[in-house]
Amino acid sequence: MQFGIMSVSDITRDPISGVTPTEAERIANIVKIAVKAEDVGLDAFAIGEHHNPPFFSSSPTTLLAHIAALTERIIVTTSTTLITTNDPVRIAEEYAMLQHLSKGRMDLMLGRGNTAPVYPWFGQDIRQGLPLALENYNLLHRLWREDVVDWEGSFRTPLQGFTSTPRPLDDVPPFVWHGSIRTPEIAEQAAFYGNGYFANNIFWPKDHYKRLIDFYRQRFEHYGHGTAKQAIVGLGGQAFIGKTSQEAKSQFRPYFNEAPVYGHGPTMEEFSDQTPLSVGSVQEVIDKTLTFQETFGDYQRQMFLIDHAGMPVEMVLDQLELLGGEVVPVLRRELADRRDPEAADAPTHASLVKAKYGDAEPRRPRPNANRGDNVTGSSPYQDTDAEVTASYPAL
Amino acid sequence: MTSPLNLVVVNAGVSDPSSTRLLADRAAARVRALGQARGREVTTTVIDLRELLPELPAALSSQHLGERFKRAIAALVDADGIIAAAPVYKAGASGLFTSFFQVLDNDLLIGKPVILAATAGTARHALVVDEEMRSLFAYLRTLTVPTSLFAATEDWQDKALTGRIDRAALELVLLMESGFAKAVRDESWQNYSHEFGSAGGTETGIDLESDLMRLATGGTAPKKGAP
Numbered sequence: 124m125q126f127g128i129m130s131v132s133d134i135t136r137d138p139i140s141g142v143t144p145t146e147a148e149r150i151a152n153i154v155k156i157a158v159k160a161e162d163v164g165l166d167a168f169a170i171g172e173h174h175n176p177p178f179f180s181s182s183p184t185t186l187l188a189h190i191a192a193l194t195e196r197i198i199v200t201t202s203t204t205l206i207t208t209n210d211p212v213r214i215a216e217e218y219a220m221l222q223h224l225s226k227g228r229m230d231l232m233l234g235r236g237n238t239a240p241v242y243p244w245f246g247q248d249i250r251q252g253l254p255l256a257l258e259n260y261n262l263l264h265r266l267w268r269e270d271v272v273d274w275e276g277s278f279r280t281p282l283q284g285f286t287s288t289p290r291p292l293d294d295v296p297p298f299v300w301h302g303s304i305r306t307p308e309i310a311e312q313a314a315f316y317g318n319g320y321f322a323n324n325i326f327w328p329k330d331h332y333k334r335l336i337d338f339y340r341q342r343f344e345h346y347g348h349g350t351a352k353q354a355i356v357g358l359g360g361q362a363f364i365g366k367t368s369q370e371a372k373s374q375f376r377p378y379f380n381e382a383p384v385y386g387h388g389p390t391m392e393e394f395s396d397q398t399p400l401s402v403g404s405v406q407e408v409i410d411k412t413l414t415f416q417e418t419f420g421d422y423q424r425q426m427f428l429i430d431h432a433g434m435p436v437e438m439v440l441d442q443l444e445l446l447g448g449e450v451v452p453v454l455r456r457e458l459a460d461r462r463d464p465e466a467a468d469a470p471t472h473a474s475l476v477k478a479k480y481g482d483a484e485p486r487r488p489r490p491n492a493n494r495g496d497n498v499t500g501s502s503p504y505q506d507t508d509a510e511v512t513a514s515y516p517a518l
Numbered sequence: 519m520t521s522p523l524n525l526v527v528v529n530a531g532v533s534d535p536s537s538t539r540l541l542a543d544r545a546a547a548r549v550r551a552l553g554q555a556r557g558r559e560v561t562t563t564v565i566d567l568r569e570l571l572p573e574l575p576a577a578l579s580s581q582h583l584g585e586r587f588k589r590a591i592a593a594l595v596d597a598d599g600i601i602a603a604a605p606v607y608k609a610g611a612s613g614l615f616t617s618f619f620q621v622l623d624n625d626l627l628i629g630k631p632v633i634l635a636a637t638a639g640t641a642r643h644a645l646v647v648d649e650e651m652r653s654l655f656a657y658l659r660t661l662t663v664p665t666s667l668f669a670a671t672e673d674w675q676d677k678a679l680t681g682r683i684d685r686a687a688l689e690l691v692l693l694m695e696s697g698f699a700k701a702v703r704d705e706s707w708q709n710y711s712h713e714f715g716s717a718g719g720t721e722t723g724i725d726l727e728s729d730l731m732r733l734a735t736g737g738t739a740p741k742k743g744a745p
Contacts, residue, residue, distance in 0.1 A: 253730060254730060254733055257730065257733040258733055264736075276738065277738075305713065305714055305715065306714070308728075308730045308731060308733075308734045309734070311724075311726070311731055311734045311735065312734035315734060315735040315736065330719070334714065334715060335714070384580075385579070385580050388576050388578075388580045388582070389575065389579070389580055389582050393573075393576055393584065394582070397576075397582050397584070
């Protein structure tokens with residue numbers, strides 16, 4: 124079971140001080156937060172992707188590579204990477220590069236985002252959002268598994284004899300989570316490929332997520348990747364932890380009330396009743412988080428949203444102390460006790476390498492020399508299957 | 519005897535007593551009486567939207583439905599017929615009335631027969647039912663009865679209102695008896711657009727044979743303009 128934090132990357136006015144951080148401050152602080160997450164014993168740090176103010180995270184792999192260089196254990200990941208507006212060729216390249224630099228300490232979560240105007244900024248059409256996401260992943264999946272890809276789809280120029288570089292570390296593609304809150308097609312795609320399914324678990328009542336997670340588990344089994352209990356499920360959640368229940372509520376309330384997404388709507392108490400938000404003492408946060416397992420079954424990754432809505436960095440770092448120091452150790456023990464022996468472990472690069480090669484040496488391809496035409500043709504690597512023939516367009 | 523028919527009254531009148539509630543109750547009583555005369559028992563559930571007011575901000579801003587909203591939606595899911603009654607304010611159905619129906623899933627009320635009723639302080643608001651409320655219920659693809667109920671102050675002492683209530687109630691009973699909404703659901707439900715979890719949480723069917731599902735599982739998207 125992995126525990127981590129996920130950040131939206133919002134730069135929001137602190138409602139107490141009235142000060143909005145500069146982009147430079149917020150970016151420097153997110154690095155501190157990520158490093159602290161490792162220090163307090165968490166397993167994963169995720170950053171979102173946005174292309175408009177007041178968010179900073181337009182280039183997640185740059186940030187995550189930097190964080191990977193400053194840390195030793197923590198998995199860097201995304202929440203989410205836009206599979207709609209990013210060219211899947213660029214995703215394949217950038218995240219493979221991140222995988223090499225982090226020595227496999229990364230994965231990624233694909234999503235469609237919730238900002239409609241992003242689509243035209245990257246030359247895409249929001250009305251095609253879902254088919255775009257599905258088709259782009261189909262291509263990404265192949266780019267990480269085949270040295271040479273011929274491909275034709277509806278949304279980008281065809282590829283002929285294309286090789287995405289660098290090849291994934293140890294020729295084991297990064298693990299992919301598909302994030303969705305209401306789209307059965309995304310759950311189906313995750314199940315079809317045997318990838319992870321992540322429910323952000325923030326905004327909606329939980330019965331809403333349960334339907335899709337149950338569907339994903341059932342389809343995961345249908346496609347022969349294992350039993351429904353072995354499907355790979357991740358959940359979001361958000362918490363504000365205090366020494367006492369009252370302290371948590373009074374500290375968090377001004378931030379809740381002004382939060383960009385749900386502020387000025389339901390009260391904090393209503394929102395806590397109806398959603399996974401927990402604002403309370405260490406024990407209250409533990410108790411509420413344990414209900415996720417009761418509702419959704421054994422799962423592999425729990426991510427918390429703890430830095431948003433203008434919370435100052437010192438407050439976030441204090442939250443991390445409580446989360447990593449007091450909440451997560453208890454959750455690890457409690458969830459381990461309750462866990463069905465059949466449930467899968469959270470995938471890591473090491474476990475994926477082991478699954479693919481056993482004790483054998485992993486593949487680490489060496490390129491052939493460039494033949495002067497800047498295309499690799501059908502044999503980009505010394506050990507590429509010589510039988511593969513690329514199909515080129517007739518001119 | 520066949521099973522009772524479920525009548526749901528949605529009342530947006532906020533005072534107590536409320537003339538809007540009074541109009542809705544008179545129509546409901548008439549529906550019950552006509553049903554009984556025709557051998558069908560009618561059970562009535564009343565949703566006083568005033569009681570949902572504390573949950574309305576969350577429903578509007580975050581689509582968070584509180585317990586009262588959930589109970590109201592559950593009643594509507596089971597409704598064989600609906601009486602929807604609103605006070606008219608500033609030449610429109612009240613904000614509470616409109617907000618409630620705007621929060622509901624688009625497919626919740628498909629094919630259900632509805633009496634539209636409104637009250638106002640002046641007869642100048644008379645066309646609000648036909649020109650505004652009826653279009654909202656057309657969007658929701660309900661089957662509104664031909665007779666609209668409208669009561670301005672002076673109508674309460676006019677026997678013609680009773681006549682219109684009788685007409686509307688019979689129209690509703692006939693439509694409820696016909697089982698139209700259920701037949702539409704049974705035979706054509708898939709031809710309406712739904713979202714996963716819509717229709718008050720009852721829409722959980724997933725079509726695994728759609729073009730998008732084929733694309734999700736490694737297939738290709740249908741070409742634009744292809745047959």
